[in-house]
Every structure is written in C-alpha cells, then in structure tokens.
C-alpha cells in the first residue's frame with residue numbers, strides 16, 4: 001500500500017518537520033512509529049525533561065513507549081517515555097482534514113530551515129569519547145567460526161553474533177524523508193524513530209514482535225532464517241534449507257519452553273510460513289493465547305521477561321549464548337536487539353525486537369545486524385546476510 005499521497009505530502013512533511021524541530025529543540029523525548037500494515041503514524045511526546053526508568057510490569061504502566069537495551073540492566077529497568085502528548089495521523093486520508101486533532105506546532109519557518117535545525121541537533125548527538133569501531137569482514141567471520149566451534153563442542157545449540165557498520169550521514173541528511181521512505185518501503189515492518197536526549201536517537205524498521213497484548217489476546221512470534229526475495233512471487237517460490245528450518249524451529253521451541261515454564265498449556269501455534277521483511281524472506285510461526293480463558297492477565301509482562309533475549313537475537317541455551325557474546329563480541333549492542341514499543345496506548349501494547357535499526361550519533365549512522373549461526377553455517381554467507389540486513393536501513397538514510 002503506497003500510503004503517502006503525494007498531493008498532501010507537503011503539508012504532512014511540513015507538520016512533521018515543525019513538530020520534530022520544536023520538540024527536539026525543547027529537549028523533549030519523542031517516539032514516532034507506524035505499525036505493520038497500518039496507515040497511522042503515531043506520535044508520543046514526553047515533555048518532562050526527565051529520563052525515566054521503569055520496571056517492565058506492563059499492566060501497571062501508564063500510556064507510553066518503552067525502550068530496553070539488549071543487556072539486562074542491574075536494576076532490571078527499561079527507559080520509558082510517558083505520553084504527555086499522544087496523537088496519530090492517518091496517512092491514507094488528506095492531511096488537512098485531520099489538522100484539528102493534532103498537536104499545535106505553528107508553521108513558522110520554511111521547511112528547509114526546520115530541516116537544517118533537526119540536522120544540527122542530530123549531528124551534535126553523542127560524546128566524542130564514545131568510539132564506534134566498524135566490524136571487519138575477517139573479524140566477523142572469525143566470530144562466526146568460533147560460534148560454530150562452540151556448537152560442535154556441544155556448548156551451544158545456536159548463536160547469533162552481530163556486527164557494526166558505520167556510515168557517515170550525508171550533509172543533507174533528511175530525517176523525515178528517511179522515515180517516510182521506510183514507511184513506504186516496508187509496509188510489514190514496525191517503522192520507528194525514538195529520541196531520548198540523554199540516551200540515544202535511533203531509527204529502524206523491525207520485522208519482529210516480541211510480545212503484543214490487545215484485549216484478552218496475547219501474541220508472540222518466532223522469526224528466523226533469512227534469504228533474499230527473488231522474482232514475481234517470492235513467498236511462493238522460496239525454499240528453505242535444513243539449516244534454516246532448524247534455526248527457526250529452535251526459536252519456536254524456546255517459546256514453547258517458556259510457556260511450559262509457567263504451565264501454560266493452551267496456546268495456538270501456526271506456522272512456520274514464509275514472510276517478507278523488506279527485500280528479505282524469513283520463516284515465522286505465530287503463537288496466540290487467550291489471557292482470559294487461561295486466567296493469565298499478566299502474561300505480557302511474564303513472557304517479556306522470559307523471552308528477552310530470544311534465540312533469534314542471542315542463541316541457545318540463553319545464558320551460555322549471552323556469555324559467549326559478552327566474551328567475544330567486541331562492542332556494546334546498546335538498544336540493538338533490545339526491545340521497543342508502545343505500552344498501553346489505545347489499550348494495546350506492542351513490543352518489538354529492535355532489529356534493522358541504526359543509531360544516529362556524531363553525524364554517523366551506526367548500523368547493527370546479526371545472523372543466526374548453527375553447526376551448518378558458512379561464515380561468508382553469514383557476513384553477506386548481515387550486509388543485506390544493514391542495507392535495509394542504510395539505503396534509506398539519505
């Protein structure tokens with residue numbers, strides 16, 4: 001669905017650049033997202049000037065946006081933007097018809113001036129002391145080899161090593177244009193941007209839900225296996241190797257093990273089926289639970305704690321895989337492969353794994369990507385896979 005109508009783009013664009021520049025200048029925290037298959041751009045602003053941290057007991061939280069790094073924190077807390085202001089824009093209908101429901105920004109300056117202001121704020125983000133060292137191909141392939149050896153030695157079943165790619169932002173970098181391009185290009189993704197002045201500024205298009213609760217329904221998915229989409233009908237023509245089928249089955253098994261841990265026996269499992277994420281294909285199984293009939297109103301929080309980090313981003317067994325990554329991955333994953341998303345917004349919580357993402361810092365985009373490694377992995381192929389994953393975001397940062 002091509003949801004941005006060009007005739008109305010100018011006004012929507014003007015509104016978004018005005019909103020962003022105003023709030024970024026005021027030092028506010030802001031999250032903007034578009035859910036998969038939705039025509040709404042949702043905007044949430046925390047104007048408190050306080051960087052908040054909360055325990056992820058989702059049911060008790062007010063409406064907001066949660067941001068959690070890959071690593072668990074000592075205090076077990078996540079960052080949280082509270083919805084001092086929340087509203088949405090339907091990009092399938094004319095922008096002018098909705099202006100009454102939006103936060104006032106005032107179209108005071110021309111678009112290029114506002115864009116310049118946003119660019120200035122973004123390029124100033126981050127201390128020069130923090131170093132982002134790109135992962136070389138050789139280093140990444142060595143890490144994959146090491147992972148394969150640990151699997152052969154029986155220490156691990158699966159490991160998901162990651163890497164960093166650094167690209168210099170174009171001097172004309174246009175955040176809103178990039179966000180709009182992600183919205184247009186990836187209708188099945190959770191397209192997101194969040195800005196927490198003291199913590200970080202990220203943009204991405206995640207294909208993976210970690211947990212979702214809506215009414216009485218709980219939902220999660222297992223996503224793994226990657227190949228490039230080819231041809232007219234990529235979903236129908238895709239075939240999967242034993243390695244990829246096993247890789248995804250391990251993620252599904254991990255979810256089922258979590259259900260077992262809490263003695264939850266009634267769940268629906270569908271899949272695996274092939275799904276499209278950008279120009280990549282993955283294997284996905286869907287899991288649904290009725291929280292009312294199973295008498296499990298806190299299932300969202302409980303599963304969030306049990307699932308993160310899933311074997312789609314960490315490995316199996318979980319703690320051994322984490323130990324391996326801490327010891328061998330030469331950088332901090334920060335919010336990559338952590339979780340992000342709206343909590344109790346319009347009576348729904350949708351938390352995604354922060355994949356296909358870039359951190360905007362020091363005038364650069366730091367891209368992160370990992371690949372599921374099993375015994376049959378070929379290091380060169382895993383490198384190529386991370387290149388494709390980085391490119392999903394990189395090609396739209398212009």
Ligand SMILES: C=C(O[C@H]1C=CC=C(C(=O)O)[C@@H]1O)C(=O)O
Pocket residue numbers: 160208223224225226282311312313355356368369370371372373389
């Ligand atoms: C770890 C990433 O993807 C995960 C999700 C889908 C497929 C994956 C894979 O095929 O390796 C990964 O498990 C990433 O995008 O950085």
